Amino acid sequence: MSEATALRTPLVESQIQAAAARPPGDEPAWLAQARSENLAAFTAGGLPDTRIEAWKYTALRALGQRRIGPVDVDAALRATVDSTGFVLPGVDGPRLVFVDGVFRADLSTAQDVAGLQVMPLSRALREQPESLRFALSRHYRERADAFAQLNAALGFDGVVVRVAPGAKLSSPLHMVFAGGTQAEAGSHLRVVVDVGAEAAVDVVEHHVAVGEASHLATLVTDIAVHDDARLGWLIVQDAGVAATLVRRTRAQLGARASATVHALELGGALVRHDLACDLAGQGAHLETRGVFVIGRRQHVDTQLSIRHGGRDTTSDALWRGVADGRARGVFRGAIVVAEGADGSDAALSNKNLLLSADAEIDTKPELEIYADEVKAAHGATIGQLDERALFYLRSRGIGLAQARSLLTLAFCRVALADISDERLREHLGELLDKRLPRMADA
């Protein structure tokens, strides 16, 4: 068997068929070309294997053996979905809801907000395709980028957000990606966000389950935060137990721009998130906070990479992980300080708790430094709760199980500490608490 045919796994075959089955839309020529180039690259490379460094700890062999068909759009439009389940306290801006990758106007709420333009990608493509040309005509060449290739080849909808320069939005924008109504269906969405100079906006990326069906969802997000602008990005990933969810987020920050990213990874069977931030402008600032709480046979892989390109840029990353059952948590946190990025200050902390003898955590904090006027530090640990803290609580009459639960919750909630809306913070804390395994008084 030649290598080329070995790469033609059932998944690859089924995606080629899905692409062929797509109805020919009246898309601009550049978009059609980008689709065919990316499909060709995906077909040639297949899914990455674990010999490719970026996928070292996430094996895709089982996924490769599955056949994933296109989503039945009509069925997705008809599916009954209870939208009250999406509500997050304090997240009261416009809401866009997608069910298995299909935009549901009936579940979404539009609002007229001064300075904010938000619409489904499909509409933006009809009305103003040229403005999306840069974001959507990218050609992914690396095998590690297989899912981005797939997304570019097959994606037909998503969200476009534009915040006008100077506009300060008070209500967070809510994007809901619900999945699980169709078995072995693949949905591929694109999000393009442009935050104008001196503008400010908060966005919530919310993944929820509306069915237990196993499916594949990919999401590719491109974010530009212009000079002096501020972006808050909260990811609440609570996908279904059988979901395979592959996300890729790229953000570029202009001069003195600041971004805060929070990520809660709770659901899904196989979840991968590539989060790449480029601090391109002088004085840009980035904060990332994340936590995963996983059990069963869940596999959650976060690949964070932060590039300090501009002078005097700062970044602070704080990530936590808890793995129970037969779960496997993977984290990579790479910080690159480019040549000339003097005055950069980068810090990363990654701490993990391993709760079960069958769980595994693999972590890899990286530093790549090419400038000398820098401060860069990272720390990572994998272990258990602090015995002294446990002892302290027990000495105050708190039972072992409760003490453990309290400390584990506190360990995770650090990642939420600076969410300013208290109701939202509490709500997310409860979500975390529900996911934490109940400790026995052993």
Next chain:
Amino acid sequence: MTPETLSPVRDNAEVEAALNRRYEAGFVTDIESVSLPPGLSEDIVRQLSALKNEPEWMTDWRLAAYRHWLTMPTPDWAKLKIDPIDYQALSYYSAPKAGLKSLDEVDPKLLETYEKLGVPLHERARLAGVAVDAVFDSVSVGTTFRKELAEAGVIFCSMSEAIREHGDLVRQYLGSVVPTGDNYFAALNSAVFSDGSFVFIPKGVRCPMELSTYFRINAINTGQFERTLIICEDDAYVSYLEGCTAPMRDENQLHAAVVELVALERAQIKYSTVQNWYPGDENGVGGIYNFVTKRGDCRGADSKISWTQVETGSAITWKYPSCILRGDRSVGEFYSVALTHHHQQADTGTKMIHIGKQTKSKIVSKGISAGRGQNSYRGLVKIEKGADGARNYTQCDSLLIGKRCGAHTFPYMEVKNPTAIVEHEATTSKISDDQMFYCRSRGIGEEDAVSLIVDGFCKQVFRELPMEFAVEAKKLLEVSLEGAVG
């Protein structure tokens, strides 16, 4: 006065002169040598084996390794820029002419070489109190203190001799820690290794003196492939030192060594290296490619293996001294100072594989980058399922001197046991203006201040080195760094 006004002058003539200081061990010894013709084939492997009067099993072992090597791709995962190596252009064996029976027959030129390098091979050796095995190009030229060691039951000899005299021991342990097909360079080494040192410390013996090997590449267009095997039986202890130098040549020379350590119950091995191969000139021309596989196997319970390395030489260093912590409560340690200056590149670190219960490992790595040097720490801490209560602590600091160098950290942590604790910390910084200002305001010159600060930065590692080596390491670092600041 602000620190800026005190900041170093960049075109200081004195600094320039220091920068261009020549590699002190860069001389060539003009000595007649016997070499195999360049090229690598099964015939060459057979000839090499025949030249060394090796038993048949050894020849077969080499051939198997060679055949495996042919099927392997060159590794490209390290953060190193390596020009393609023409393995057919190298000569795989070079030895000073004339057979040697004892140190007294050694060519005086050779002895002179080692004198120049400060390695005591003759009478003076007695004063130094360190037993030395000197390896010149492909062969061992002499081992000192053999009688004293034999009285203690310690076997310390060249690998060739060990294969002839202690075949059973070699056969039992060779390749048991680093198998022939372990990696590209280990496979190459297994096929063509020419000599090296063999150490056997029997049960309960504490080796009465430090053992040491001094490696010297002299001949042009040769590769050096030595193999070291150290076996410490139950309750035995040995401290082993390794030093290396090479002449200055414009071509890159290849050094691919394999070191295997075996520690049985309660045995302890301390392995220290001061690596000062020729690093190439300030434009990155020439220098040694140092591709080394070093691995220790803590087979017995309560055993301990400690690696200490000071890496200042070589154009390219690719080296990951590792510990397999198989025995319960066994301990692995890795202390490293790696310095890259001019165009040097280093990708070095360690692997700690925890298999036994209550195993412990500690990693302290200090990287210093200057000039256009690129310095990467790459380490793996792996806790296997059965390693209850395993503990690892890793500390990894990088110091940047200059605008064009790079310092990188790639630690891998893989944990499969919930009772294990693994910690990693890393920092990267430059010598701060505050530190410089403090030293300068106390009348300490610029270069001395840098050397003082760097010395402090490395102290944690130097203190693990045996005394003689610590002094040499400190001196080496000073020389290597001269001209880096300014």
